[in-house]
Amino acid sequence: xxxxxxxxxxxxxxxxxxxxxxxxxxxxxxxxxxxxxxxxxxxxxxxxxxxxxxxxxxxxxxxxxxxxxxxxx
Amino acid sequence: xxxxxxxxxxxxxxxxxxxxxxxxxxxxxxxxxxxxxxxxxxxxxxxxxxxxxxxxxxxxxxxxxxxxxxxxxxxxxxxxxxxxxxxxxxxxxxxxxxxxxxxxxxxxxxxxxxxxxxxxxxxxxxxxxxxxxxxxxxxxxxxxxxxx
Numbered sequence: 001x002x003x004x005x006x007x008x009x010x011x012x013x014x015x016x017x018x019x020x021x022x023x024x025x026x027x028x029x030x031x032x033x034x035x036x037x038x039x040x041x042x043x044x045x046x047x048x049x050x051x052x053x054x055x056x057x058x059x060x061x062x063x064x065x066x067x068x069x070x071x072x073x
Numbered sequence: 074x075x076x077x078x079x080x081x082x083x084x085x086x087x088x089x090x091x092x093x094x095x096x097x098x099x100x101x102x103x104x105x106x107x108x109x110x111x112x113x114x115x116x117x118x119x120x121x122x123x124x125x126x127x128x129x130x131x132x133x134x135x136x137x138x139x140x141x142x143x144x145x146x147x148x149x150x151x152x153x154x155x156x157x158x159x160x161x162x163x164x165x166x167x168x169x170x171x172x173x174x175x176x177x178x179x180x181x182x183x184x185x186x187x188x189x190x191x192x193x194x195x196x197x198x199x200x201x202x203x204x205x206x207x208x209x210x211x212x213x214x215x216x217x218x219x220x221x
Binding site: 007008009022025026029030036039040041042043044045048049050051052053054065066067068069070071072073 | 108121122124126127130150161162182185186187188189190191192193194203204205207208209210211212213214215216217218219
């Protein structure tokens with residue numbers, strides 16, 4: 001199982017999912033209509049490192065975070 | 074040095090302490106940027122969420138970048154509500170010579186706006202509203218939205 005966390009303004013509880021890669025996560029989350037816009041605009045981190053490929057392999061216990069558009073300061 | 078505070082920043086205390094910390098470090102320039110919450114669009118305050126693990130690694134990368142130029146970056150930011158006419162953000166650069174500090178404070182503050190994992194909300198009539206239109210997608214966003 002991996003854990004998916006939604007940060008900042010995404011009003012959604014964390015999920016525990018079975019997934020072997022980020023592509024699996026994308027397939028599962030894209031079925032949720034409420035998440036569609038967030039998926040298009042959010043960056044993704046695996047274990048607190050930002051990533052840029054869906055082919056990243058996931059291991060049991062990994063943490064995936066969705067980071068929606070930011071505005072500090 | 075990255076400092077996070079609940080609520081507004083004590084600007085004089087922070088600027089003074091940072092100054093005194095480096096007084097004898099032989100830096101020729103100390104350039105602070107102080108961000109103040111303006112009264113506009115009927116807001117009472119701004120409010121902030123921060124994701125600390127990624128903010129920490131973003132900031133560490135900037136410490137290294139500044140260090141390679143003999144400079145030092147420091148930053149303070151608020152978590153939670155920050156009323157109008159108070160400060161939510163201070164960044165500063167120390168460097169041996171002014172040019173490096175002037176350039177770094179510009180790059181640092183701009184990258185902060187584009188990349189630091191901080192989310193801003195307007196507080197209007199007690200309601201907390203995500204400042205979506207003023208927010209920027211982090212580089213590489215949309216990865217999970219590409220799948221059909």
